[in-house]
Amino acid sequence: MKKCLNYITVAVVFSVTVSLSAAEKVAPVRMGSGIMTFDTVPGWGFDEQGRSVLGPTHGGVVIDKAGNIYTSAKIGVVVFAPDGKVVRRFLGDEYSNIHDMEIREEADGEFIYGARNANAEGIKFNAETGEMILKMPFPKESGLDLKKFAPTAITVAPNGDIILSDGYASNYIFKFDKNGKYKSHFGKKGNGLKEFNTAHGMTLDTRYDPPRLLICDRNHMPKGRLLHYDLDGNFIEEVITGLGMPTSVSIQGDYVSVPDLHGRLVILDKTNTIVAVLGNNEDPKTHRNFNVPQDQWREGIFSGTHGSYWDKDGNLYVQDWNVSGRLMKLVRVK
Template identity: 30%
Template sequence: MLSIEQKRAIHHAIPMSGIDPHGRIIGQGQFRYLIDAHWGKLDPLKYPIENCHAMVMDSLGRIFMVTDNINNNILVYSQQGELLDAFGNGFPGGHAIKIVKEDEQEYLYVVDSGWIVNRHWDGYSTEQWDSPTNNVIPQAGFIAKMTLDGKLIYSIGHPQTCGAYTPDQPFRPTDIAIAPNGDLYVTDGYGSDYLLHYDKQGRYINHWGGHANTDENDNLKNTHGIEIDLRDPNQPKLMVSSRFEQCLKVFSLDGQFLEKISTNGAYIGGPVFKDDVFYAPVCWSHIDNHNAADSGFISIFDVNNNIVANLGAVQPEYSNGELQPMQSDGDVFNHVHCICVDQDDNLYVGQWNASNSYPMKLIRVC
């Protein structure tokens, strides 16, 4: 926890033009943050974005963000919000990004979810994604492994090419996790809702999930995000969001179901681990029996996988061990889609469907 002097130093060190107009602090308990809403703002004519879909930090502390604007799919920031690099035009559905270190070199994995701007758009349709005249339409997605400056190493395409899917099964992947041995785990959250397992060379091993299992714990519904939980070094686990079930599911690395973590009221994305806690973006709150617009927030979980704080939402409450329904307070975020955590536990937050907004920074003050 920061001292009074450190908190004062934070307030004096940041230009007031870069902070929420009211200098607002959000959060609860030991997780409270000052909003810097202008941290990532750039000239939209030079560096346009549609959505901030994912962020990750490399070993030098640089923050890589993937967008779905093909003028600059990848934006690279310093922690002070300075633009360091911008590149890439091959990911019209850019959706997830991870960094892995192999020997002494770091590599990017970028996931394209298959959504693409429709050149036959009728000029007004934006909701019917299965319509040939909608603004955004689906195609097959893919995964690319690249160097940090954007040179392609290899790509993984539709699983029909390895016999895992039939040609009629859609493949629109949403996230990727990399195990300590280099194996890859890919969530097909906008396609057929399977979790696919590949080796480090991108060779198919197996898959599980989908919607038709006898045990509903094995099902995945809009499986949006995934990460490896390494908090127990003797038993690495996969933590996977089943977003439309409002929960996270925990599996062994070979696909055995272990645990379900309720996120009652929250359509939650994949976890971001830091030390013993993890953070998860919430795209929507469940309000009036549906996923409500402009109702995103951030949940923070402790070592026991209980939610201990919400940023931009009501404080989490448990009754007899059961999480009570959560929802946004409605005035901080639109749809939180990604989170990056730095060495000082500050958060960098990107959003989907938020009027082309650039990422913001949440500065931890206690």
């Protein structure tokens, strides 16, 4: 069932500018509501000088079965332990500018799937060693004549099929088999019910049996929306509208976290009703703004929310689209 909403504002206890030299002195901020209430962890992931180690971020977040947090940045993929210490890095041209990631446990290990818009490909690599397993450029076998290929989202079906959204170009969504062989495509660019105007984010919606695709139609007019499609590319329903600019989706149990580029994150329940809004930024100068340097960050206030992921305890890790590289840990209040 489709749901509509007006922008919701939540009261944040207080906000404070991050100090580069004394991030540990910044007090946590509580946000959200009900069972979806969280406290920020000031300075999480910073180096000893209180600075972000990431550099520019325009990517996603995933977590492996050991609890390590992977986030993608311009420099590559940086892996953190839950305490914010860096565990390892995958740097260089092969790993740079991954716009979206998915992680999947398979028979021979855990693997990261990535969508690289600037490099016009989908990829798969080993989450522990970084060994590159697959690269999926534009599939010429599709018969399409595209001037540009810029994938923004990737997910994997239960049978291993890889689904890659060309969200910054044609808005076709491509389906490959587990070996990277092209199978089919669906969708097209537009503002119609079954069209995409920036199919920006996507995941496998495991709240349903069988699972289905949950797709962020970021720039659909008049306001962004989420859609359900089956794994064969058939339209099911418009899930919710009026979300601003939804960038990605992450599932845990019955709940979905949806970052909005306007500087907020909404959480939906199993009925796709909004149950909490986190980090709401009402300042038009700093929301949907990449160029907010670290010395202007405000604790508990987001700027360009782009990626998120849940850990096993229900905590959230949230990445901002940001020139200095912002990744935040939100601890769920029990």
